[in-house]
Amino acid sequence: MWRGDTIDRRGFLKAAGIGFAAALSPGALMALERADAVYASGFRAPDGSFGIATVTERGEIVDRISLPARAHGMAWSPATGRAVAFARRPGTFAMIFDPSRQAEPVVITSPEGRHFYGHGHFSPDGGLLYASENDFDGNRGMIGIYDARDRFRRIGEFDAHGIGTHDMTVSEDGSLLVIANGGIETHPDFGRTKLNLDRMEPSLVLLDARTGALVQRHSLPPSLSPLSTRHLDIADGGRIWFACQWEGARNVLPPLAGWLSKGEDIAFASLPEETTVRLGNYVGAIAVNRREGIVGLTSPVTGAAVTLDARTGQMLKEDTVHEAAGVAPAAHGIAVSSYDGRFNQTRSPVAWDQHIVRIG
Numbered sequence: 001m002w003r004g005d006t007i008d009r010r011g012f013l014k015a016a017g018i019g020f021a022a023a024l025s026p027g028a029l030m031a032l033e034r035a036d037a038v039y040a041s042g043f044r045a046p047d048g049s050f051g052i053a054t055v056t057e058r059g060e061i062v063d064r065i066s067l068p069a070r071a072h073g074m075a076w077s078p079a080t081g082r083a084v085a086f087a088r089r090p091g092t093f094a095m096i097f098d099p100s101r102q103a104e105p106v107v108i109t110s111p112e113g114r115h116f117y118g119h120g121h122f123s124p125d126g127g128l129l130y131a132s133e134n135d136f137d138g139n140r141g142m143i144g145i146y147d148a149r150d151r152f153r154r155i156g157e158f159d160a161h162g163i164g165t166h167d168m169t170v171s172e173d174g175s176l177l178v179i180a181n182g183g184i185e186t187h188p189d190f191g192r193t194k195l196n197l198d199r200m201e202p203s204l205v206l207l208d209a210r211t212g213a214l215v216q217r218h219s220l221p222p223s224l225s226p227l228s229t230r231h232l233d234i235a236d237g238g239r240i241w242f243a244c245q246w247e248g249a250r251n252v253l254p255p256l257a258g259w260l261s262k263g264e265d266i267a268f269a270s271l272p273e274e275t276t277v278r279l280g281n282y283v284g285a286i287a288v289n290r291r292e293g294i295v296g297l298t299s300p301v302t303g304a305a306v307t308l309d310a311r312t313g314q315m316l317k318e319d320t321v322h323e324a325a326g327v328a329p330a331a332h333g334i335a336v337s338s339y340d341g342r343f344n345q346t347r348s349p350v351a352w353d354q355h356i357v358r359i360g
Contacts, residue, residue: 036331038062039343040083040099042071042353052085053350054099054359057335059343061350065097065105072118073167074357080126080148083359090115090188094131096152099359108152110144113137115188119167122148123209124174132165132179133157136187141165143177143207158212162203167231171238176215176262178240179205182228183220184247197247202229204242206262218266227254233288233295235310238262241295243283256283257297257308269313271306278304278318285355289329296334298324300354305336321345326356 037057043064044050050070054062072088082103086094092115097105110116110133120131129146141160146152160168162181169178183202185195202225206216220227226248233241243257253276255268271279280301287296288310295308298321305324307317323339330344337343337352 037335038099038359039328039335039356040074040076040085040359041326041337041356042067042074042085043348043350044070044353045350051350052083052095052097055343055348055356057330057344059346059348061348063099063101065095067095068093071095071353073120073355075119075121075129076357076359077122077126077148079122079124082122082126082148083357084120084122084129086116086118086120086131088353089118089192090134090136090186091118092116094120096129096148106152108146108154111154114142114144117141117164117166120144121169123170124172130168130170130177132160132168134165134186139163139185141179141181143168143179143212158207161205161207161214161217163201164228166229169232169234169240170209172234175209177207177209178232178234179207180229180232180242181205182230182245183225184228194247197226200225200228200247202227202244204229204240204260204266216262218260220266224254231283231286233286235259235288235295236290236293239310241286241288241310243286243297245283246281250281252281253277254281256281257286257295257313259313267313269308269315271308271313271315275306275315275318278302279306280304284325285327287327287329287334289334291329292333294334296327296329296336298327298336300325300339305334307334325352325354328356328358 050067052065070088071085076083084096092110114133117132131144133142133144143158145156147155164182164184166182167180181203183200204218228245231243258268260266279299282301283297293310297306303322305319305321326337328335341348
């Protein structure tokens with residue numbers, strides 16, 4: 001999640017230093033010097049290998065780091081400049097890296113009996129990394145806690161108070177962990193098979209970040225039990241936006257996005273029926289542009305990118321982006337990547353993965 005008002009190539013280059021700039025190819029350096037914003041995303045190369053790329057808003061790749069397997073969610077710490085890429089569920093690795101190459105990457109693995117769910121977030125001071133994890137034999141979601149000051153040694157865990165724990169984030173003041181429990185039971189013995197579609201339990205949870213105590217839990221009503229709460233971002237004022245994926249009957253048009261705040265109940269955005277149809281009952285990623293007060297949603301199922309008003313939830317714009325994947329705040333509007341290699345409609349030489357993160 002991006003929290004600042006401006007991130008540009010000057011800030012990134014200043015943080016990276018002369019050594020990083022000198023190591024870039026002339027083309028990469030030119031791309032970075034003319035960039036308005038810089039991002040990181042997982043990718044699949046034409047030869048089938050996987051990695052993380054630093055990329056400009058024009059889709060120009062600045063730098064690459066190899067990965068052992070496919071990545072999923074990304075997070076970045078403004079305090080330390082470090083970023084992390086989590087393995088795609090049910091992967092067991094996460095790579096913490098410095099986009100400016102001033103420190104060697106650190107690879108961590110989930111403990112025995114756990115796998116990563118593909119998402120996590122840094123504490124505001126960058127001292128802790130939180131990760132969504134599956135205790136698959138116990139059939140419960142957990143939040144693993146890793147010490148960034150000790151090579152990301154695992155130092156504890158909190159109960160996520162749900163199953164299918166997917167995305168999670170941290171409040172701006174660091175006091176709350178915000179968790180999207182998708183409600184779907186999985187076990188690595190069955191790969192990515194969803195084992196409980198007839199009895200899903202989606203929920204949204206707030207935990208005390210210091211103690212792990214449950215602050216707030218919202219279970220969806222029985223009529224919306226097939227609505228998997230999957231991805232999160234935070235808008236101004238602490239409003240938490242969430243996005244969903246429908247696992248029920250195809251002829252139902254459920255709400256696909258909404259918001260909540262501490263001490264308040266869930267509210268759903270009232271999308272036009274044609275917009276819900278256009279999203280294919282599936283939102284794969286969500287991002288808030290705080291400066292402009294907008295929210296971006298994407299659906300790779302139908303190739304849709306939708307922009308909402310972050311205050312009212314009103315639909316502002318719809319675009320067609322084939323295999324739309326990641327979203328992040330842009331210098332103006334919302335940046336969108338795609339599985340077929342487009343970044344803001346510019347063709348890149350790699351296939352982007354589901355999520356992107358703005359860095360600087």
